[in-house]
Amino acid sequence: MTYLAGEGMCGGYGGVDILHQCSIGVDKGEVAVVVGPNGAGKSTAMKAVFGMLDLREGQVTMDGQDISHLKPEQRVQLGMGFVPQSANVFTSMTVEENLEMGAFIRRDDISETLSGVYELFPVLREKRSQLAGELSGGQRQQVAVGRALMTQPKVLMLDEPTAGVSPIVMDELFDRIIEVARTGIAILMVEQNARQALSIADRGYVLVQGRNRYTDTGAALLANVEVRKAFLGG
Amino acid sequence: MLIDFLNALALIGNFVLVPGIAYGSQLALGALGVTMVYAVLRFSNFAHGETMSFGAMVTILVTWVLQARGIGLGPLPTALLALPIGMLATISLCVATDRLVYRYYREKKAVPVTYLIVSVGVLFFLSGLIRFIIGPKDQVFADGQRFIMKARAFKEMTGLDQGLAIKTSQGVTVISAIVIVALLFWFLNRTRTGKSMRAYSDNEDLALLSGINPERVVLITWIITGALAAIAGTLYGLDKGYKPFTYLGLVLPIFASAIVGGVGNPLGAIAGGFVIAFSELLVTFAYKRVVGYLTPGDWVPDGLVQLLSTDYKLAVSFFILVIVLLIKPTGIFSGKTL
Amino acid sequence: MSRSANNALLFAAMAVLLMLVGAMQSWNVALAILNMCLISAIMTLGVNIQWGYAGLFNAGVMGFTALGGLAAIVVSVAPVPAAWDAGGARAILGLLAGLATIAGGIWLWKKLPVPRTARIWLTVLLAVSGYGLMRLILDPAVDAIEAVEPAMTGFLGGFGLPIMFSWIVGGIFAAIVAWAIGKVALGLRSDYLAIATLGISEIIIYFLKNEDWLTRGVKNVNGLPRPVPYEIDLQEALWLHDLAAWVGIPVVEASSLIVKLNYAALFLVVLIAIFWLSERALKSPWGRMMRAIRDNEIAAGAMGKNVTGRHLQVFVLGSAVIGLAGAMLATLDGQFTPxxxxxxxxxxxxxxxxxxxxxxxxxxxxxxxxxxWFFWIEAEPIGLALMNFVTSGMALDSPLRLHLLENAAHTRLMTMGLVLLLVLRFSPRGLIPEVKR
Structure with missing residues (x-):
């Protein structure tokens, strides 16, 4: 059984379904990537898994437990971390305060997790007392991921973490994400840069119009001629 | 020559500097309350003046009881002893108002202007309640020593012609304002709860994702707002006398302070309070005698050398408000978040 | 029940309430309330044009009302020749200097081809020097005017025209000021507009209180001429004696009833006219566009509607109606008390x-x-009766009882707050909800 799974999800906004029998999931220590054309419902699928969208059909399970009825805050308590695509840092607070806020639900000593995040993203240690709003786009994404890691999540969900960052920064970010996965955290992310993302993915989902079109390992999808033609530009 | 200069300085000190610092502190405390509500609940609370008045009223009632029993603070006003009860009462009022009135609109995700109209309802109710309990008339409650420094003592001490008086209420105002502001900033910047308030004010959705409980943040905001309002209202009443209807008039300079500094930004609220207070005083001060001292010989201008009649104090805060809205609508400190 | 039957019932209930007051208290009181109800209704129509049609929160109703009152003075009071001789021309010159400064400042701000910082300083410089010039010209004139028999006049007076002209002039005054405020504040967020209008209305009142040369300030202007007959004159008319005898009431009461009825008729005509015009406007394409803008400003803006321009129109129109009502109010009061x-x-x-x-x-x-308005007035006797009932068990000289009775009048503020909060909560669309077209 997959650790975190959304199965047969149907739902949308204002009575119009965007997702049709959509299923995505990820296991511990894995990276799962959701790709697809614009308007395929990638972000919607993520939101559905995180409980920011009411499902009409289907369910979300974590560790075998049905969590479909839980609110996003409650899922955070259960060990899900979510990094939204935009407005994902507290711009008026320092980097360190951002990370502290990430650990808000924790009552234990957070210093170890904090230094763990700083080791993962050394630049953040340098800029710890700078306002997050003053950082570059790539650094902000690091703060955003770091903030989500502070809860010591079992699952980390990322909505287009590389949106708007340069290719070099993107590669580095992906490296870090693999590192995070190696610590045993399940990573589920939506990506525009499909080729690069699939190359690090253990699982890949190609969504089209809210439906699963292809599901396979990242490498297999990259090798699939049809997928390459239709979604990866040849 | 030097004596003339010092005299001019004493004159400005007595009529602008000292009252300006006191009034600025009162405005700053009021504006902090408005700004806290704005930063967290995201609406302009028109009832804040009445909330201040309510706090002052309870403090006055308790002061009377203490005075009747002969309990006092010696040279300091007895009201300081009564203030904690006034604060508690105002906090309860704010929390009760939130539970009974505002929470409903929060759940409905109402637009800011709806909140504004709701706050007008609260304004009506409170102003009626206050007048019903204490009546519409002036109330005297200041006691203790009236002056820290009397004008005559200053003259004797320095040998100048101009006196410089500092009222006890002014001293108390400034010291309490400093203590309160220091505490507030320590709370917002150093404590977990304070930081979570700033986080919520900065980015509501992300705060939710971080497990911050919005209702708790709102509750703490009202607690702080109520405490600030009671303190600001009492200090203003001590300094200028308590009259229920003046507090509605205070809303404008308080809003002006908050907006000029950058609404939602506590630092801005403080800066704005002083900007407004000093502008009001500087623009309506009669420079006649200052000019007399600073010009050679015995010449004194005929007119008052006053930019604007004292009656137009309020207009000053309004004009500054308009100018700021036109040139830099976000205010000096570009506020929006705590 | 159909909508119109429902509305008719509500108004009928209102009429019954007024008649109850007539029967139980006095018809004079009932008619006094009715007259103020009519004026209040015109004011609410003005605010409704701004809020209901366009969603603009105008917290400066008081200021526009007072401007209407100013119009009543300026139009109807007889001129004071001595004051005009003393400083009239100079005062006008001073005001022109002020206007020129404002116009120059706006021109500088908008048109001068220099960097922003330089423009700010130049505008400030012009404003300060222009203001100084205005004061230099105006101050002696003001002193001279206010020195003319201060106990009796001490102001310029007005034009000595029939006071009903002031209703229109009051609308125009309010419209001009609203235009200026709107130019500055309408681009702002809703709560900034509220604060800005609240501020400007306070300043208008301060102005009217302090510029004695124009309004006599807190010395008030009493005895404004009336558009309706005076009681004293009526009491000499034979027909009134006959009428009073026929109805069975004293002549004095009859005369004051007739005067109030006259006012009521005049106000009713204005109310109906404004209501008719407002309805026409609301149902016209213009009204539809206004509501479209109110319901979705961004979409309307994207469809090429000039949102700020429309808002300015509606703000000016609504304020003009409020100013008109303000002039009517001063007419009814027969005095102007800032x-x-x-x-x-x-x-x-x-x-x-x-x-x-x-x-x-x-x-x-x-x-x-x-x-x-009815409950604003009647809350006082009702509140007092309630307090008498509540305190009936207490000793006659109990301090609590005396306090409660003394402050009973303030319960009306509480009642209004409570009514507003309850309506907002449980019936946010009001007694007669907006008709979705």
Missing amino acids: ASYQPLRFTFLVWVMVIVGGSGNNLGSILGGFVI
């Missing part, structure tokens, strides 16, 4: 009327004006 303008009474109470009546619905606004 100190009597309080925001609770003249701004926020009108808001309660609009919300309770039904924002967006003209009939609702009128009903709101009637109902709220």
